Amino acid sequence: MVRFENVAMRYGRGPEILHDLDLDLAPGAFHFLTGASGAGKSTLLRLLYLAERPTRGRVFLFDRDIAQVPQRELPGLRRQIGVVFQDFRLLDHLSALDNVALPMRVAGAREDTIREHVVDLLRWVGLENFVNAKPSTLSGGQQQRIAIARAVITRPQLLLADEPTGNVDDAIALRLLHLFEELNRRGTTVVIATHNEALIERFGYPTLEIENGRVRHRAGRARAG
Amino acid sequence: MAGSGIAPAERGRADDMARARTLPLHQDGSTRFLPWLIALMVFLAALAVGAAFALDTALERWNDGLRGTLTVQLPRPAGGGPLAPATMEAALAAMRAVPGIVSAVPLDAAAQSALLKPWLGDNADAVELPLPVLVDLRLAAGASIDDAALARKLDHLVPGARVETHGAWLDQLFRLASMVEIGTAAIVLLIGSVAIVTVIFTTRTGLMIHAPVVDLLHLMGAPNLYIARQFQWHAFRLGVRGGVIGLVLALLAFGALYLAAQQGAATADLMPGFRLPIGAWISVLALPLGMGLAGLMTARITVLRALARMP
Numbered sequence: 001m002v003r004f005e006n007v008a009m010r011y012g013r014g015p016e017i018l019h020d021l022d023l024d025l026a027p028g029a030f031h032f033l034t035g036a037s038g039a040g041k042s043t044l045l046r047l048l049y050l051a052e053r054p055t056r057g058r059v060f061l062f063d064r065d066i067a068q069v070p071q072r073e074l075p076g077l078r079r080q081i082g083v084v085f086q087d088f089r090l091l092d093h094l095s096a097l098d099n100v101a102l103p104m105r106v107a108g109a110r111e112d113t114i115r116e117h118v119v120d121l122l123r124w125v126g127l128e129n130f131v132n133a134k135p136s137t138l139s140g141g142q143q144q145r146i147a148i149a150r151a152v153i154t155r156p157q158l159l160l161a162d163e164p165t166g167n168v169d170d171a172i173a174l175r176l177l178h179l180f181e182e183l184n185r186r187g188t189t190v191v192i193a194t195h196n197e198a199l200i201e202r203f204g205y206p207t208l209e210i211e212n213g214r215v216r217h218r219a220g221r222a223r224a225g
Numbered sequence: 226m227a228g229s230g231i232a233p234a235e236r237g238r239a240d241d242m243a244r245a246r247t248l249p250l251h252q253d254g255s256t257r258f259l260p261w262l263i264a265l266m267v268f269l270a271a272l273a274v275g276a277a278f279a280l281d282t283a284l285e286r287w288n289d290g291l292r293g294t295l296t297v298q299l300p301r302p303a304g305g306g307p308l309a310p311a312t313m314e315a316a317l318a319a320m321r322a323v324p325g326i327v328s329a330v331p332l333d334a335a336a337q338s339a340l341l342k343p344w345l346g347d348n349a350d351a352v353e354l355p356l357p358v359l360v361d362l363r364l365a366a367g368a369s370i371d372d373a374a375l376a377r378k379l380d381h382l383v384p385g386a387r388v389e390t391h392g393a394w395l396d397q398l399f400r401l402a403s404m405v406e407i408g409t410a411a412i413v414l415l416i417g418s419v420a421i422v423t424v425i426f427t428t429r430t431g432l433m434i435h436a437p438v439v440d441l442l443h444l445m446g447a448p449n450l451y452i453a454r455q456f457q458w459h460a461f462r463l464g465v466r467g468g469v470i471g472l473v474l475a476l477l478a479f480g481a482l483y484l485a486a487q488q489g490a491a492t493a494d495l496m497p498g499f500r501l502p503i504g505a506w507i508s509v510l511a512l513p514l515g516m517g518l519a520g521l522m523t524a525r526i527t528v529l530r531a532l533a534r535m536p
Contacts, residue, residue: 051444053536071533079446089441093249102247106447 001027001158001189002048007057009043017043019213021057025191027157030184032200033193035210041193042086044210045160048191049083050074062157079107082156082188086163088147090135096122097131100149107154121149125179141168148176152183159183161192165199177203247442248435248452250459255430260467262423263516266416267471268478271509273416275479277409278505284395284402291391295372297329297360300385308358308383316382320360323375325368332359420516424460424523431456432531439532449532457525464520468513475509 004023010016017040025031035041046052047059050066059066061077069077082103090099097118104114122128125145135143144164151159159180165173177192177199184190191208194200200207206220250256299308299316308316313331320329332340337356364370372388379386432439442452479501501509 049444051440051536075446075448077446078444081446083444089437091247091249091438091441093252094247102442103445105247106442106445106451 001025001029001062003060004047004054005058005060007047007054007059009040009047009052010055016055017213018047018054018210018215021215023208023215025189027189028184028187030181030190030205031192032203032205032207033191033210034195034197034200034207039210040213041210042162044208044215045083045162045191045193048158048160049081050078079103079154080157082151082154082159084144084147084151084159084161084164086166088135088143090143090146090150092134092136095132095134096127096138096146099135099146100153102150103154117153118149121153122146125149126175141172144168145172145176148179152179152188155183155186156188159188159190161190163194164192165194165196173199248438248455250431250435250455253431253434255434256427256459256463259423259427259463260470263420263464263467263520264470264474266420267468267512267516268474270413270416271472271475271512272478273409273412274508274512275475275482275501275505277406278501278508280402280405282500282502284398287398288395291395293364293366293368294391295362295364295370296389296391297362297375297379298357298387298389299360299379299383300357301355312383313358316379316386317360319378319382320362320375323370325364325370326362327365328361328363330361330363332361417519420464420519421523424464424520425527428456428460428524428527429531431459432528440535443532443535449529452532453525453528456528457521460520460524461517465513465517468516471516472509472513 002023002025004021007018007021007023008016009018009021021044033041033044043052047054048061050061053059053066062080064077066077091102094102097115100118100121101114104117119128119131122131125148127142127145127149130138130142135146138146148161148164151161161180164176164180168176173196180190180192181203204221207218209216209218297316297320299313301308317329317331320326337359372390376386376388379388439452483500
């Protein structure tokens with residue numbers, strides 16, 4: 001699903017943030033990504049969702065070497081990746097429905113199909129009564145669930161979430177993690193960046209820990225539930 | 226969980242209205258001035274096009290009026306006084322004898338005074354001027370004559386006689402018209418270039434203002450054309466809106482010029498009135514659409530080039 005070979009990353013002429021990174025995520029895997037602030041979690045996620053190209057090394061996504069993929073085929077690859085951004089990146093001028101619908105519209109789906117799926121998904125995340133609400137009228141937790149719904153609406157093969165439980169209480173955090181698990185059970189590879197050690201401990205999935213620009217693999221244990 | 230993958234069969238006709246809302250370009254204050262700028266450009270372009278066509282039409286009318294006619298000037302004798310009737314008759318007979326000439330009619334004093342009236346006023350006939358006798362020659366339809374040979378023949382009868390074909394005067398006018406047409410084309414080209422540069426800068430500003438949304442769409446896998454289409458149709462709408470405003474202003478200006486030409490007694494003798502041919506109307510009426518299409522293509526290319534530089 002995802003393979004990094006000797007990947008390094010720096011921004012401009014700045015210091016190297018990631019060094020000699022080797023990574024191999026199997027299809028259907030579930031991983032936590034952790035590390036101190038500034039360790040490079042967000043940079044690794046940006047490499048994964050193709051917002052950046054590595055300074056050196058090779059990145060393989062869906063068995064394709066990204067450096068060899070023609071520009072015109074990149075949007076198709078990106079549509080197989082769902083991203084929950086730390087700052088949500090919801091569009092304030094659009095309703096909850098239109099925000100969640102965005103990836104489907106981008107993919108060229110029909111409006112009747114879009115509406116049906118979006119309403120169903122908003123029900124799934126417990127926001128069926130906020131279909132027409134603008135993000136600015138919703139709480140942080142509700143916005144987060146909209147962002148998650150948007151990330152999963154097209155059933156991506158790879159789901160990346162940057163601190164998805166950062167703005168919600170423990171009960172909601174647990175519920176969100178269960179949502180991700182359900183997606184994972186349906187075949188989606190999931191990578192969740194988080195500082196929440198309690199969640200990592202509770203769910204017991206393997207962890208990628210970034211320290212000094214290098215990734216340390218921490219094995220998981222049998223799922224605790 | 227409802228979000229299932231999008232089957233290819235489900236892809237198809239998009240709801241353009243819903244898609245158009247993705248980028249809030251209509252809320253963008255930086256483009257509010259664009260329709261007015263385009264209105265001004267279309268107004269100036271319409272005036273330039275109208276002026277060029279009006280001059281062309283006027284020249285055609287002058288040309289039509291003078292085609293098939295020549296004027297012969299027979300100077301008075303050196304000592305003054307009128308031409309001898311016998312000499313006059315001999316000259317007229319020589320003219321009428323030329324194949325292709327259907328009539329040779331000398332202008333009487335009243336007609337000559339009428340010609341001088343625009344310059345000398347109502348007292349033209351009271352002024353004693355050593356004017357030559359003017360003879361109006363009419364040619365048969367499609368006929369042409371050797372005016373130099375006729376001039377030589379008449380010179381034997383009336384020394385100093387001249388045959389005026391109006392060609393040199395018309396040539397100068399047509400040269401002037403050509404220069405005006407080239408000038409008009411240059412003005413329209415310049416206005417088009419300014420419009421394109423304006424749309425480029427407006428689109429780039431829009432890309433900067435909406436960079437977070439553009440970046441988000443890009444990361445979601447939006448094809449570059451999906452993003453470009455939203456900018457291009459926004460530019461098209463602004464271009465057409467501005468073009469229509471400019472067109473209305475230009476039509477009002479044309480109406481004023483037409484009324485001025487109809488009512489202006491002073492210009493009536495020299496100008497054949499302000500009229501535009503059908504080609505001019507088509508060109509002027511097409512300006513808003515042309516401006517819209519220029520905006521559309523410019524915005525599309527600008528956005529596609531900017532997106533091609535993204536990772």
